[in-house]
Amino acid sequence: MYYNWKEQTNTEELKIVCNLIRNGELVIFPTETVYGIGANALDPLAVGKIFVAKGRPSDNPLIVHIADKRKIEEVAQDISPIEQKLIDNFMPGPFTLILKRKDNIPDIVTAGLETVAIRMPSNIIARGIITFSGVPIAAPSANISGKPSGTKIEDIRKELEGKVSAIVDGGETEIGIESTVVKVINDVPVILRPGKITPEDIKKVVGNVRIDKKVFEEINDSENVESPGMKYKHYAPESPCKLINCEDELDQIFYINKFVKEYDNKAVVIGFSEHKERIFTKDNNFIDIGSKDDLDNIAKNIYSALRKADALKPPVIFIEGVKKQGIGIAIMNRLMRTCEYNIFEK
Ligand code: AMP
Ligand code: MG
Secondary structure, X not given: OEEEOOOOOOHHHHHHHHHHHHOOOOXXXXXXXXXXXXXXXXXXXXXXXXXXXXXXOOOOOOEEEOOOHHHHHHHEEOOOHHHHXXXXXXXXXOEEEEEEEOOOOOHHHXXXXXXXXEEOOOOHHHHHHHHHHOOOEEOOEOOOOOOOOOOOHHHHHHHHOOOOOEEEEOOOOOOOOOOEEEEEEOOEEEEEEOOOOXXXXXXXXXXXXXXXXXXXXXXXXXXXXXXXXXXXXXXXXXXXXXXXXOOOXXXXXXXXXXXHHHOOOOOEEEEOHHHOOOOOOOOOOEEEOOOXXXXXXXXXXXXXXXXXXXXXXXXXXXXXXXXXXXXXXXXHHHHHHHOXXXXXXX
16 A cells, blocks of 8 residues: 655554554655665564565664664663763664664564664654554665665655555655664774764764774675675666766866767766766766755765666766765765776776
């Protein structure tokens, strides 16, 4: 079923949706980051359906969503003062904390790890569904595994309708990229996946922060990583993608035009509004991602831009890189993986 709650949550429908969750069914719902595909986190059979619907590798654990901080203790334990500080400052919000798990969390959720990822969304619809379901909800991003995350309902319906019991439409997601994932290791908060909550935000609160070096590194299959999700192909369209990241703006435009020409002008470019008139692609092959100076807006647009580019089935997609600062760190982390580390830098 499709439910439109863009203007307002419908309380009758909310009851139906929460019953579905309690009965072990899958529901797609919006959060402030991206859409999630959720199931009762305490029901292993229900969680199993998520892996099937997404085609997600079973060793990639899920984030457990709660709507009340007191619920953290029901699924996690031994919370340190630093972890507590992070909870106090960043929840609710686009922030996920890896904590020592409790035994009531099924292995399928944590992929057998001793830890569990916890997030408390700020989105009103997400909070309503979690609260009235009365159970924690395991929810990865709403997309087929490996594809860009779902931020717009049309994209999600195309990809997942028929694979879930309900889809709740809350309009386009606000932030557009997934939460910042943090694990405290030896009293230092380590960012395993960058997001809207930046290293500076975390440093301000606890005094220090580290970005896992795998955030910007290519990872080979046999490597041990802190977060299993780091290993997998991600956020990738069907067409091959290349990230173009020149320090000098004139170089950037020159090289993009040169590369586009090499593809007989059939390439698609995902680029900044400022460059629209200066990059010479075929008519509709320039996808405007917004101003180069508005990184929040780029984060919001990036996944739908990738899907739009892919729908054109081009031989290649060139994507403009952004400054690796603030939320730009998260955008570049995603784009490097979208491009499978195929990057032109100068
Ligand atoms: P998604 O839900 O698709 O946004 O992905 C969730 C991310 O959190 C993936 O990168 C997971 O590997 C990561 N994650 C979930 N649980 C854990 C955990 N217990 N330890 C480390 N990373 C985790
Ligand atoms: Mg995902």
